[in-house]
Amino acid sequence: MRFSQMLIPTLKEAPSDARVPSHVLLVRAGYIRQVAAGIFSLLPLGMRVVHRIERIVRQELNRAGAMEVLLPMVHPAPLWQESGRWQVYGPQLLRLRDRKEFEFALAPTAEEAIVALVRDDVRSYRRLPLNLYQIQDKFRDEDRPRAGLMRGREFIMKDGYSFHVDEEDARREYQNMYDTYTRIFRRCGLDFRAVEADTGNIGGSLSHEFQVLADTGEDSIVSCDACDYAANVEKAVLRRQVGEPPDTSATPPCSPVHTPGVGRIEEVAAFLQTEPQRLLKTLLYIADGKPVAALLRGDRQLNEAKFRTLLGASQLDPASDAQVRQLSGAEVGFAGPVGLAVPLYADLEVVEMGPAFCGANRTDYHLQDVVFGRDYQAQVADLRVAAAGDPCGRCERGRYRHHRGIEVGHVFFLGTRYSEPMRCEFLDREGRLRPMVMGCYGIGITRVVAAAVEQNHDEHGIRWPMALAPFHVILVTAGLEPGIGEMARRIYDDLQVRGVDVLYDDRDERPGVKFKDADLIGIPVRITVGRKALSDGMVEVRRRDGKLDTRVPLQEVASVVSSMVQRELEMGVAGA
Numbered sequence: 001m002r003f004s005q006m007l008i009p010t011l012k013e014a015p016s017d018a019r020v021p022s023h024v025l026l027v028r029a030g031y032i033r034q035v036a037a038g039i040f041s042l043l044p045l046g047m048r049v050v051h052r053i054e055r056i057v058r059q060e061l062n063r064a065g066a067m068e069v070l071l072p073m074v075h076p077a078p079l080w081q082e083s084g085r086w087q088v089y090g091p092q093l094l095r096l097r098d099r100k101e102f103e104f105a106l107a108p109t110a111e112e113a114i115v116a117l118v119r120d121d122v123r124s125y126r127r128l129p130l131n132l133y134q135i136q137d138k139f140r141d142e143d144r145p146r147a148g149l150m151r152g153r154e155f156i157m158k159d160g161y162s163f164h165v166d167e168e169d170a171r172r173e174y175q176n177m178y179d180t181y182t183r184i185f186r187r188c189g190l191d192f193r194a195v196e197a198d199t200g201n202i203g204g205s206l207s208h209e210f211q212v213l214a215d216t217g218e219d220s221i222v223s224c225d226a227c228d229y230a231a232n233v234e235k236a237v238l239r240r241q242v243g244e245p246p247d248t249s250a251t252p253p254c255s256p257v258h259t260p261g262v263g264r265i266e267e268v269a270a271f272l273q274t275e276p277q278r279l280l281k282t283l284l285y286i287a288d289g290k291p292v293a294a295l296l297r298g299d300r301q302l303n304e305a306k307f308r309t310l311l312g313a314s315q316l317d318p319a320s321d322a323q324v325r326q327l328s329g330a331e332v333g334f335a336g337p338v339g340l341a342v343p344l345y346a347d348l349e350v351v352e353m354g355p356a357f358c359g360a361n362r363t364d365y366h367l368q369d370v371v372f373g374r375d376y377q378a379q380v381a382d383l384r385v386a387a388a389g390d391p392c393g394r395c396e397r398g399r400y401r402h403h404r405g406i407e408v409g410h411v412f413f414l415g416t417r418y419s420e421p422m423r424c425e426f427l428d429r430e431g432r433l434r435p436m437v438m439g440c441y442g443i444g445i446t447r448v449v450a451a452a453v454e455q456n457h458d459e460h461g462i463r464w465p466m467a468l469a470p471f472h473v474i475l476v477t478a479g480l481e482p483g484i485g486e487m488a489r490r491i492y493d494d495l496q497v498r499g500v501d502v503l504y505d506d507r508d509e510r511p512g513v514k515f516k517d518a519d520l521i522g523i524p525v526r527i528t529v530g531r532k533a534l535s536d537g538m539v540e541v542r543r544r545d546g547k548l549d550t551r552v553p554l555q556e557v558a559s560v561v562s563s564m565v566q567r568e569l570e571m572g573v574a575g576a
Helices: 021-028 044-062 077-083 111-119 167-187 265-272 305-310 319-326 348-352 445-455 482-497 512-520 532-536 557-575
Strands: 034-037 038-041 075-076 095-096 103-106 132-139 152-163 192-196 208-213 220-223 231-232 256-257 280-287 290-297 316-318 344-347 358-359 365-370 379-381 398-414 425-427 434-435 437-444 473-478 502-505 527-529 538-543 548-552
Touching: 021 034, 021 445, 038 512, 044 132, 044 152, 044 167, 044 280, 044 445, 075 077, 077 103, 077 111, 103 437, 111 132, 111 152, 152 167, 152 445, 167 192, 167 398, 167 437, 167 557, 192 220, 192 398, 208 220, 208 445, 265 365, 280 305, 280 319, 280 358, 290 348, 305 316, 344 348, 348 379, 379 482, 398 445, 434 527, 437 445, 473 482, 473 512, 482 502, 482 532, 482 557, 502 512, 512 527, 527 532, 532 538, 538 557, 548 557
Parallel strands: 192 231, 290 344, 344 379, 473 502, 473 527
Antiparallel strands: 034 038, 075 103, 095 103, 132 152, 152 437, 192 208, 208 398, 220 231, 220 398, 256 365, 280 290, 280 316, 358 365, 398 437, 425 434, 527 538, 538 548
């Protein structure tokens, strides 16, 4: 393809609303343009990257036994009412009415549609298992779309669903898709981790996220430095520290301390001239209409997902200011466990704290020398958000390291979450009607585009992995001498014959402009044909990642570069 014939509108300046590198660079390099908040058009270069990703996804899914379908993007409300999600999905579900006043939704996901498809045509165990996937636009009405393609409202997604006769076979396919996703992201050239995760509003009992590691990632993940366990901080399990419990036998009885006007942890610690680690934080919640309290060390955060699971609650909300005053008898910031008449749940670390400060359930007062087991009782559980340095919950020796990640894929074990309410059933060998057991598997195609840029860029622009680059090679002419164009066209034709995707920058522009655009666009290999090539028969070959900058004889350049490209692509496939 010739640069002069393509729509590649590069920009010198970043858009004012762009903050993260992928948003800045994809706009500046002419890959995307914003239409509305969280809604983008893909330009030719952007489409070529999307097609690269889709090709890898299709190859690996087909290899794994999945079959491609295409479901509608507009879903009738009755399907979502059958599953129960029409009422609970929330404002991200964009609802609309047609001219006959029938209600529909723009699909944010497709569990209901795929279940409706399968239940009408699959009725016997002989037709199972079944794994179906699609690659399609989705729409989620995000409250605050941001970061370009990383958190948009409209996006391209691969979503897949499997149907099984029993849980054992569903878990087998879950592992099959886990392994398939691992191959996909390795072939994409990404540094990623598969981490245990919360199932969120999709439902189910088991899930893993595939997180691309990047400093700008929205998600916090931890990995053990001694075993292969990794998890989203919302899911990461912790264990009790090994050692003797603190000796509190000589601790005096707890007593009140006047703390006027200081209710926040940092303010209380400063006022009492102590560390937040010595404060006991009491958080009041309403779980399915009933009050409960979570107790944590002052510098820790409550993991609401763990707390909700522990309680078995379908709804968990922080108590309002009025509810806090009613339950504790004090203003917000002064609640404490001593004498608090609600069920108490303490994090593992609370037991190890020793004498602590906490709210006195009396405005402008705290208690000192409060001891777990003596002054209050609580059910002990893993309740906090995991952090760097915490003990791994899966082995006896490791500690967590912290990473930022961008979620690009997710696999769920759904069980019968959708098949039961929607009556997606089959006849088993004994002729009994049973609900199908399901799995769910998603990849954010356009998010992979953004994640790859977040992980592969420098101050000059994008540095695409070979497998995802819109072109493998960019061919640049430097100079106006008559022979340069002819020489470049020969190389261009030779590369195309050898199956190399090459962008020929044939514009009437200064070499500096072409070089800057080449770096910004991020194509892995640049061949420069200039004045010296006419005099000594050599051309410059330079890799965008800086691993190669050399001169190659004109007669050999197509062979050398095509071998380089092919070798790297084959290594990606073999490595997966």
